[in-house]
Structure formats: C-alpha cells, structure tokens
Amino acid sequence: xxxAIQVNEGPYQHQASDTAYHFTKAALDKGHEVFRVxxxxxxxxxxxxxxxxxxxxxxxxxxxADLAEKHNLDMVVCVAAAQRRGIVDxxxxxxxxxxxxxxxxxxxxxxxxxxxxxxxxxxxLVVFGD
Amino acid sequence: xxxxxxxLYLNRRAPYGTIYAWESLEVxxxxxxxxxxxxxxxxxxxxxxxxxxxxxxxxxxxxxSATYRTLGDYGVRHMYVxxxxxxxxxxxxxxxxxxxxxxxxxxxxxxxxxEVIDSAQAAEVLAGADVVFSF
Numbered sequence: 001x002x003x004a005i006q007v008n009e010g011p012y013q014h015q016a017s018d019t020a021y022h023f024t025k026a027a028l029d030k031g032h033e034v035f036r037v038x039x040x041x042x043x044x045x046x047x048x049x050x051x052x053x054x055x056x057x058x059x060x061x062x063x064x065a066d067l068a069e070k071h072n073l074d075m076v077v078c079v080a081a082a083q084r085r086g087i088v089d090x091x092x093x094x095x096x097x098x099x100x101x102x103x104x105x106x107x108x109x110x111x112x113x114x115x116x117x118x119x120x121x122x123x124x125l126v127v128f129g130d
Numbered sequence: 131x132x133x134x135x136x137x138l139y140l141n142r143r144a145p146y147g148t149i150y151a152w153e154s155l156e157v158x159x160x161x162x163x164x165x166x167x168x169x170x171x172x173x174x175x176x177x178x179x180x181x182x183x184x185x186x187x188x189x190x191x192x193x194x195s196a197t198y199r200t201l202g203d204y205g206v207r208h209m210y211v212x213x214x215x216x217x218x219x220x221x222x223x224x225x226x227x228x229x230x231x232x233x234x235x236x237x238x239x240x241x242x243x244x245e246v247i248d249s250a251q252a253a254e255v256l257a258g259a260d261v262v263f264s265f
Binding site for chain 1: 149157166261262263
C-alpha cells in the first residue's frame with residue numbers, strides 16, 4: 001500500500017511525531033511505500049537541526065533524518081507554517097532577509113500543494129495529531 | 131493528475147484558541163487548484179468557525195471568518211455542520227454564515243451550501259470520503 005503521512009504536532013511536547021515515526025518505519029519495514037511525510041502546524045519543528053535533547057533521550061529530528069536517508073523518504077515542511085514558526089532554509093533566509101538557517105538537510109520546505117498531491121497519489125493519508 | 135477524489139476536511143476546533151482552524155482553511159484554499167471534490171464537516175468546537183458576526187479586535191488576532199463565505203468560489207461543494215455539536219453549544223442554524231456556490235460552466239447554483247446534518251448523516255459523509263484531512 002502507498003501511504004501519505006501528515007504530522008501536525010511538534011517533537012517532545014506531543015506524542016504525534018513519535019507515533020508517526022513508528023508507523024512510518026513499520027510500514028516501510030513491511031514493504032509498503034511512503035509517498036511523502038508532510039509536516040504541518042507545529043509539526044514543522046520536527047525539522048530543526050538545532051534540536052538538542054538530553055543524551056539519554058531519543059533524538060526525534062535525527063531519527064526522522066536517518067529513516068529518510070535509509071529509505072530515500074521525501075520529507076516536506078510546509079512553507080507557510082515554517083515561516084510563521086521560524087523554520088528556515090537557505091532559500092527562505094535569502095528571500096526573507098534572515099541571518100541564519102536551522103532546517104536539517106534531509107527535510108525540504110515546500111508548499112501545501114505537496115500535501116494535496118500526496119493525498120491524491122496515495123492509497124491512504126494518515127494524519128497524526130490530536 | 132486525472133484522478134478525482136472525495137476530499138473531506140474535518141474541522142473540530144474553535145477558530146482562535148489554536149491555529150488549526152486557520153491553517154486548515156489555508157489547505158482548503160490551496161487545494162482548490164487541484165480540482166478535487168471537496169466537502170467540509172464542522173463538529174465539536176469546530177462549529178464556532180462558522181458563527182456569524184465574529185469580532186477579534188479584543189484579542190488582536192486576524193479575523194478570518196469572512197474567508198468561509200468565499201469557499202464556494204474555491205471549489206467547496208458542501209459544508210456540513212454536526213447538529214448535536216451545534217445544539218450542545220446553544221447554537222442554531224440561524225447563527226451560522228451562509229455560503230453560496232455556483233458552477234461557472236453549467237450555471238448550476240446553490241444559495242447556501244451550509245447544511246446541518248445529524249450524526250448518522252455525518253457518519254455517511256465520513257464513510258464516503260476518499261481522503262479525510264483532520265484538523
């Protein structure tokens with residue numbers, strides 16, 4: 001089966017990102033396809049490479065990045081949600097005159113059309129959040 | 131993309147306490163470009179999103195309630211409201227905005243696509259959706 005995954009909550013504050021990660025990993029391990037993981041609302045915070053949890057805790061950002069690396073997963077952060085919350089890549093920094101970036105290189109910033117496209121192309125859209 | 135799916139946006143949160151309602155609306159607006167069959171269902175606190183006469187001056191937040199009245203122009207064909215959620219909050223259909231819809235090609239038109247439905251009908255709407263965006 002082909003899945004699209006939507007993550008609506010930030011890391012650590014809420015379990016949604018953990019559950020989405022475990023679901024995505026399990027689906028991939030079972031041989032299913034994940035068309036795209038789309039991060040929306042506070043979910044965009046899952047892409048900050050500056051995230052520094054205590055050493056004895058899971059690193060949610062790196063864990064997503066490792067999974068993406070292993071399975072060549074497409075992980076998209078909503079541009080409008082990211083701008084509101086200060087998630088920035090090189091292009092956005094230049095466009096909006098910001099002096100820094102913070103996105104992990106395994107994630108990419110793009111538009112909401114990527115969510116709609118994923119929902120159309122996939123057999124199931126699975127939304128993680130409240 | 132030739133495939134047409136039934137999209138359902140499920141809105142369950144009040145308009146200003148969190149950003150979910152506004153960012154859900156942004157998905158609906160952007161999604162219009164994809165020419166899918168689009169319905170919205172408002173339930174629980176989400177019914178407040180459609181209440182008429184909102185004034186956000188006191189909380190200094192952007193009042194986006196007028197946007198709902200334009201959704202007919204963004205390819206939204208049905209806006210369902212859960213009757214039980216309305217009644218639990220002391221609201222009636224008369225408290226809600228009206229949203230007109232018109233098909234530019236066929237001249238089909240509906241004066242108001244906002245429709246209050248009971249739980250059994252809401253279950254049917256959910257069952258009939260290919261994709262449910264839950265906000």
